[in-house]
Amino acid sequence: MRMAEVYTVARLLKNSVAFCFPPSRPGKAIAAHEMFGLVSPVFKADRNSTMLKKTPLHAAHLAANAKMVDFGGWDMPLNYGSQLEEHHLVRRGAGMFDVSHMTVVDLRGERVRAFLSELLANDVSKLKVSGKALYSCMLTEQGGVIDDLIVYFQDEQFFRMVVNAATRDKDMDWLARHATRFGVTLTERRDLAMIAVQGPDARGLVAGLLSADARPRVEKLGKFVGTEADGLFVARTGYTGEDGFEIMVPEGRAIEFWNQLLAAGVKPAGLGARDTLRLEAGMNLYGQDMDETVSPFEAALAWTVALEPDTRQFIGRDALVRQKAEGIPREMIGIVLDDKGVMRHGQKVLTSAGDGEVLSGTFSPTLGKSIALARVPAGAGDTLQVDIRGKAVPVRRVKFPFVRDGKPQPGI
Amino acid sequence: MSEIPGDLKFLKSHEWARLEDNGTVTVGISDHAQSALGDLVYVELPSVGDTIEAGNGAAVVESVKAASDVYAPISGTVIAVNEALSDKPETINQDAYGEGWMFVLKPSDTSQLDELLTPDDYAEQLDNE
Numbered sequence: 001m002r003m004a005e006v007y008t009v010a011r012l013l014k015n016s017v018a019f020c021f022p023p024s025r026p027g028k029a030i031a032a033h034e035m036f037g038l039v040s041p042v043f044k045a046d047r048n049s050t051m052l053k054k055t056p057l058h059a060a061h062l063a064a065n066a067k068m069v070d071f072g073g074w075d076m077p078l079n080y081g082s083q084l085e086e087h088h089l090v091r092r093g094a095g096m097f098d099v100s101h102m103t104v105v106d107l108r109g110e111r112v113r114a115f116l117s118e119l120l121a122n123d124v125s126k127l128k129v130s131g132k133a134l135y136s137c138m139l140t141e142q143g144g145v146i147d148d149l150i151v152y153f154q155d156e157q158f159f160r161m162v163v164n165a166a167t168r169d170k171d172m173d174w175l176a177r178h179a180t181r182f183g184v185t186l187t188e189r190r191d192l193a194m195i196a197v198q199g200p201d202a203r204g205l206v207a208g209l210l211s212a213d214a215r216p217r218v219e220k221l222g223k224f225v226g227t228e229a230d231g232l233f234v235a236r237t238g239y240t241g242e243d244g245f246e247i248m249v250p251e252g253r254a255i256e257f258w259n260q261l262l263a264a265g266v267k268p269a270g271l272g273a274r275d276t277l278r279l280e281a282g283m284n285l286y287g288q289d290m291d292e293t294v295s296p297f298e299a300a301l302a303w304t305v306a307l308e309p310d311t312r313q314f315i316g317r318d319a320l321v322r323q324k325a326e327g328i329p330r331e332m333i334g335i336v337l338d339d340k341g342v343m344r345h346g347q348k349v350l351t352s353a354g355d356g357e358v359l360s361g362t363f364s365p366t367l368g369k370s371i372a373l374a375r376v377p378a379g380a381g382d383t384l385q386v387d388i389r390g391k392a393v394p395v396r397r398v399k400f401p402f403v404r405d406g407k408p409q410p411g412i
Numbered sequence: 413m414s415e416i417p418g419d420l421k422f423l424k425s426h427e428w429a430r431l432e433d434n435g436t437v438t439v440g441i442s443d444h445a446q447s448a449l450g451d452l453v454y455v456e457l458p459s460v461g462d463t464i465e466a467g468n469g470a471a472v473v474e475s476v477k478a479a480s481d482v483y484a485p486i487s488g489t490v491i492a493v494n495e496a497l498s499d500k501p502e503t504i505n506q507d508a509y510g511e512g513w514m515f516v517l518k519p520s521d522t523s524q525l526d527e528l529l530t531p532d533d534y535a536e537q538l539d540n541e
Contacts, residue, residue, distance in 0.1 A: 272476060272477070340456070341479075
């Protein structure tokens, strides 16, 4: 047998976050050159797991018999047995993910707000209450997406930012390049592990582990707000379309806290489930759904761009204003395949306005059929087909998210 | 790694074939392959009556991760397919060498089986990967 559509070499070479799955490490699974039809220079190299970066929870994954993969240079759990079971667990109860590979950066300085106001396409003046978070893109002068991120307001001298793992180097370079002018200092917080506990039962299970002092504060947290609690930073955010928390834990306490969650009945879920969950929730993955060649308008992220007030001169603004005036050439849409088959990244989308491309495609465990995000030329209309392994298959254009709070959305 | 049954022959590309007492040959994918693929969500089988040739794609298995062609270990005519896989593709994950069989061939030349890997050779190949 031959893996036909596992990952796209071109994308990996762009050094983006490739959320496709390389084969497991030697000794655990099948050699790339035998089973996986593509030979990628990235994975062809000696994939010695000792060369990969490890999170503070690495030992816990091995102890749980996780299937480990190289994810952007990190040795991360793909699943702990069944990706489908882990997916359903998060939709129906609670699951936890090690997301310590993500990059946490503390930004400090008198003019940190002014710095972020210039740096981000979303407007940090929306952040008024300590702990409040904002999702935003960071853009090039040409309006391309350097990365998407979350920034937490702590106080007027202190904001905390979480950026992607695979974009760490270029993000840090970009931040450093602009921070100097504002006298802002950057501190990468590699000393923090991060655990995402997600699902309808997640908040209750986490709260049960906290002190009497911290618990009420955490229970009352609004959506997209974080707070200190027992030396943890607990934020009501996530990447699954379910309620829950993302929790920053000092690395020395990471295993202990993970084990407490386990004992409380929260089972671990791997990056595989994380990908199907976020795609059902209609959330973009950097490097797959958008990159520096794409504007936020072409990535269904217009809602994160604050063009008002027009006095705020953020990086990329002029390019976005120009693109809006001239007409946005491409758009990102949701599609569903009602027949058998699974849409995958890189497949061609055939439309009356020209060809588009499947960005993220998967089998949706909640819906029992394939869903995808695709980028198509403007005016592509509703009659669409996807070229799946040489066959043009009719697909349906839908609004996304596909699934929200455990439920399929109307019309999906 | 689960035990590989001794009566199977393998392709390097992880398909197995078993010569039955009645002279037909049953085909599936290895336990190792199902494990690497992850949860299977679709299986596309040939039709009964199809003539297939050794080394050509005869079926497709699709997991959450990827679609994979399944090659015919030997040439022959398809005389049965495992219809149950349409509703329960995960059967291959659960029992790749048993209930997860994919199709049965009436071989055109049984001697083609001699060119396949023995269980020991196949296990050795896996060890070397």
